[in-house]
Amino acid sequence: MPAAMYQDLAATLRDAIADGSFPPGSRLPSEHEVSERYGASRNTVRRAFAALSQDGLISSHQGARRIVLAEPRVQSFSELRSFSRWARSIGEVPSGRVVLLERRAATEVEARQLALTAGEQVVYLVRLRLLSGRPAMIERTAYADRAGSLLGFVDLERESVCERLEEYGIFFAHAQHTIEAVNASAEDAALLEAEPGAALLREHRRTTDHDGRPLEWSEDVYRGDAVAFSIRNSLGAAPLARDHVKKDRS
Amino acid sequence: MPAAMYQDLAATLRDAIADGSFPPGSRLPSEHEVSERYGASRNTVRRAFAALSQDGLISSHQGARRIVLAEPRVQSFSELRSFSRWARSIGEVPSGRVVLLERRAATEVEARQLALTAGEQVVYLVRLRLLSGRPAMIERTAYADRAGSLLGFVDLERESVCERLEEYGIFFAHAQHTIEAVNASAEDAALLEAEPGAALLREHRRTTDHDGRPLEWSEDVYRGDAVAFSIRNSLGAAPLARDHVKKDRS
DNA sequence: AGACAGAACTTGGTCCTACAAGCCAGCGGG
DNA sequence: CCCGCTGGCTTGTAGGACCAAGTTCTGTCT
Numbered sequence A, B: 001m002p003a004a005m006y007q008d009l010a011a012t013l014r015d016a017i018a019d020g021s022f023p024p025g026s027r028l029p030s031e032h033e034v035s036e037r038y039g040a041s042r043n044t045v046r047r048a049f050a051a052l053s054q055d056g057l058i059s060s061h062q063g064a065r066r067i068v069l070a071e072p073r074v075q076s077f078s079e080l081r082s083f084s085r086w087a088r089s090i091g092e093v094p095s096g097r098v099v100l101l102e103r104r105a106a107t108e109v110e111a112r113q114l115a116l117t118a119g120e121q122v123v124y125l126v127r128l129r130l131l132s133g134r135p136a137m138i139e140r141t142a143y144a145d146r147a148g149s150l151l152g153f154v155d156l157e158r159e160s161v162c163e164r165l166e167e168y169g170i171f172f173a174h175a176q177h178t179i180e181a182v183n184a185s186a187e188d189a190a191l192l193e194a195e196p197g198a199a200l201l202r203e204h205r206r207t208t209d210h211d212g213r214p215l216e217w218s219e220d221v222y223r224g225d226a227v228a229f230s231i232r233n234s235l236g237a238a239p240l241a242r243d244h245v246k247k248d249r250s
Numbered sequence C: 001a002g003a004c005a006g007a008a009c010t011t012g013g014t015c016c017t018a019c020a021a022g023c024c025a026g027c028g029g030g
Numbered sequence D: 001c002c003c004g005c006t007g008g009c010t011t012g013t014a015g016g017a018c019c020a021a022g023t024t025c026t027g028t029c030t
Helices: A005-018 A031-038 A042-054 A076-081 A083-089 A108-113 A161-167 A186-192 B005-018 B031-038 B042-054 B076-081 B083-089 B108-113 B161-167 B186-192
Strands: A094-105 A121-131 A134-144 A174-183 A199-208 A214-223 A227-234 A240-244 B094-105 B121-131 B134-144 B174-183 B199-208 B214-223 B227-234 B240-244
Touching (some): A031 A042, A083 A094, A108 A214, A199 B199, B005 B042, B134 B186
Antiparallel strands (some): A227 B174
């Protein structure tokens, strides 16, 4: 339950769009109208509309009434943070099988990504994730000790790590993802029950708390035929970019 | 040059962060300070900060000074819209080779994606895109007639379609992307000079103008070893989601 | 009927004020 | 010397006002 009025209003509008009160293509009520009906100032109404506009749900240009663009889609970041949450939202039963869990010194890459000094400990977790019993992805995560030391309190086969850690005051606030395509290694293929060489989506993820202190560094590989990523973006703001992979080609 | 003051301020701040005036981890000046120094109201300053916050460049929570999280990355949507623009920004020379260009009736999928009625015409363009002469991706795009009929005025081997169309008043304002991994088909492999079966990133893109009217529907495949997608997102807003690919598995 | 000009409406941008909520540093007490 | 508390700073939210710029509708004139 968002405390802020404008978040509340935004949610209300989103719901109204979702349940068909404002079908795609229809014109939304004016700021003035909403502000009267909802008892909020125009300023607050604008902030609510801005939120919807930002994720491309409605159009908005000067002089013209706002228009509904499309159905609202699955809701963004909260799903991205958690495999479990996402799985439930699409009506699948999430589960996991711990392949490896150990505490060890950080590798060079991990130390760099987690901003650790050489030799510091990390908790390294490899899990096979399943959707309704079928393998969907492999998660290889190094947790900074601050977060990793709490992993013992989490039922890794059934619970969501990030949901659980929130209860201990660890919040996954920012994330940087890199997505590329790779052919399945023998190990990946075996775990995912796919053909060796099958196309997989590899996601590198670096998650930090609100202050930008790294919490986890993860390499996840998804079965290419089970999962896709989708992004909606608009002119104004959109944090998606292509990256160039520098590599020699013979 | 953005007309609005807050956009200007946001750009200024972004630059200041980029050139090291505010290194990662450092604390940014307070709203009050910026508003005095820049001669803008607190409201305007807040909007500028909000923009930076939204793409995960700075942290921002109540009571505490904002902190720089990371270097600013390549700038998002404008790059995403245009292969050419992106290529130039990473210091590569973009080029293209037209493989096919035709006007024909829309397929069923195209008609649905472009919101056309059966039998309407689309302009279908297949281009091989190169980075400094090396194949990087194949672009298979169906343009709604409104945009497609202007393609004749574009030098497809050298110019950027979307940059050019802007001059005719066609703006690519919203886009929905879906990204997955596939193995290269024989044709893809040949064009991209890759092994058949190599892992490729496939992006489906549906772009609309600001009113949500579809402009193009495209299927792009990238060499997995040449391109990666990267996304930065934060708790508040971030339009990335996983999608479940529904497909029978024997 | 159709074209055009203007009025009314609507959104975009900026500034102001006020208060609430959270953080932090510095001060004082143990 | 260390700990804890408090008061001031900083950000979050909300409301109000004004003008600019663009759209839409209306009514009139041809």
